[in-house]
Amino acid sequence: ETVCLLVQDEVALSYRIEAIASTHSSVQRSGTFDTQTPLLTATMSRESVTIRTLAEEEVAIEDLRYYDDPPAVDHLALAPVAQPETSTTTFLLADASGESNLRTSRARTVMEHFAETVALLLDTDRLPSPPSDTESPDASPAEHAAGGSAAAAGGNSGGVEIEDARPRRELIAEEMEAAQAAAEDLALALVHLNRAESIARRGEEAVASAERLFQARLEQLAPNQRIERFGELTYGIFFRKGASAIEPWMADFESTMAQEEGELEGGVSVGVAVWTEETPEALRSEATKALREAYETGTCTIVT
Known part of the structure; x- marks a missing residue:
């Protein structure tokens, strides 16, 4: 239904929409939104692709606040975008209804490759920054x-x-x-x-x-x-x-x-x-x- 590139800064449970493509008109094209539960947990950030089923996990349809009026989606695919030199968390999120299946090998491969491509693009656009000898702060x-x-x-x-x-x-x-x-x-x-x-x-x-x-x-x-x-x-x-x-x-x-x-x-x-x-x-x-x-x-x- 929708694929978006989200960025979580140091404020937990607050997400910024960097890019979004959707078959629905009731989506936010920019801005930020907050959730009651994390979309991507620390454990998931170490996986190339994670599938979350809304009916079985704590994340709920109400947390998909990039929608003004969310459609009937029941699972998500999340792929972290590697950015080792920043304290933000960037990831791709795709949602789908029961008629689609993000668990297939092809869907997971596409998500993983897109995340790698986005990482390369962000590395190209990022200005050089001075090295830091301090560890980035722990997540909230x-x-x-x-x-x-x-x-x-x-x-x-x-x-x-x-x-x-x-x-x-x-x-x-x-x-x-x-x-x-x-x-x-x-x-x-x-x-x-x-x-x-x-x-x-x-x-x-x-x-x-x-x-x-x-x-x-x-x-x-x-x-x-x-x-x-x-x-x-x-x-x-x-x-x-x-x-x-x-x-x-x-x-x-x-x-x-x-x-x-x-x-x-x-x-x-x-x-x-x-x-x-x-x-x-x-x-x-x-x-x-x-x-x-x-x-x-x-x-x-x-x-x-």
């Missing part, structure tokens, strides 16, 4: 947390055993129902390992190892709380508490994790949203915004 945790990668929705990109492969919104709804039945408060805390992007660059085994350690540490520091994977090196903790009761835990947790060494060094970011009768999607969105703010400011954030 919102990229990981908001969408829960494919693994959080049923895949397993890092080799970690996922006990509950249902969509995260179902788990949030489940906790909402239980809290309401017990007349208790409910809060969702999203916690993200700040060095996640650096770990991801070392490959799937490094991610899997760090996730096992991170989850085990969370289970020690948040005993008797439900803990679920919400993305690459990002976890959600469900508390039956209000904001005032969570604040001391957040401070202790952040302080403890700041002293970690080895695979868990570098500290964490924590964003918390307290449930006030909103939908599961809205609660997750608020928690993701809080996590983004925490990452940018270096301070744990609670939204109520």
